[in-house]
Structure formats: C-alpha cells, structure tokens
Amino acid sequence: MDWIRIVFICVVVAMIVCALMEFSSRSTGELLTEAEVYKAMTGRKRPSEARSFATDQFSAWTYCPSCGEFDCHAMRETNPDVWTKWSAGRAKWLEVQEGVPRQRIELRQFGGGRLRVIDEVLSYPVREPIHESEYATIRICQCGKEWGQK
Ligand SMILES: [Zn+2]
Numbered sequence: 001m002d003w004i005r006i007v008f009i010c011v012v013v014a015m016i017v018c019a020l021m022e023f024s025s026r027s028t029g030e031l032l033t034e035a036e037v038y039k040a041m042t043g044r045k046r047p048s049e050a051r052s053f054a055t056d057q058f059s060a061w062t063y064c065p066s067c068g069e070f071d072c073h074a075m076r077e078t079n080p081d082v083w084t085k086w087s088a089g090r091a092k093w094l095e096v097q098e099g100v101p102r103q104r105i106e107l108r109q110f111g112g113g114r115l116r117v118i119d120e121v122l123s124y125p126v127r128e129p130i131h132e133s134e135y136a137t138i139r140i141c142q143c144g145k146e147w148g149q150k
Helices: 002-025 034-042 047-053 081-098
Strands: 074-076 104-108 114-119 137-140 146-149
Touching: none
Parallel strands: none
Antiparallel strands: 074 137, 104 114, 137 146
C-alpha cells in the first residue's frame, strides 16, 4: 500500500515540476511598458498619450485632450462672444494697470555694476479662451474640459 502512495506523490511532484518548467520557459515577449499597463488596468489610454490622439477634426468618438477618456462626448454650439468678452475684459484691465507702478528688477554684476533693468511684465490673470468661431462644435468631457472640433 505504501509504494502506491509513494508512486502517486512522485507523479504529482513530476506534474508540478513539468508545469513550472513549461511556465518558466514560455516566451513572454517584451516587457509591458508603463502605458500598456495603464491601458490594461483602466481600459483607456494614458492622458499624456491620449493628448496626441485628440484631434480638432470632428469625430463622434474621440479622446479627451485633458483626461484621455475615449467617448462620444457631449456637444454644444460655438459661442464667439466668449473670446470677445475676454478680450474686452483684458483691455479694460490693462487700462487700469497703466497707472499702477510696476515692480522693477535690477540685475547687478558680481562687482556691483548694473547689468540690466527689467520691468515687471503684465499678464491678465484670466486664461485666454479658445476662439470658438474657428470651430464647428465644442465638445464637453465629463472631466469638465471643453475643446473645439472643426
Ligand atoms: Zn476629459
């Protein structure tokens, strides 16, 4: 009876060894890149990669240039007034800034002599919106990103 147990154990051990040898010798090809791992785990392209897939040419299913979501994103009509209002607001802001003294930066040489004088550059604190008149539609992602497509 004991020799049957010993043979059975030997057969099981041999099967395990064979399975491990086959598993270790199986060709796995090249290692996955970080982007491939991201895609495998989330089912979508990495945002940095998706940005290169995002296009301003109309496509119903498209990548969001911000978060990389591939979807049939919502659309809205273009509104050329957005940029016009921004431009008018910037012009008013610059008029107000005319009277405000700007910070002046002096760059000095090591020995103490003056090298250059730089005036502070004014920059309107509101980010410039896209010129929506250049596009046929504005796409809206669930992440809040809006972008134009022609
Ligand atoms: Zn998005």
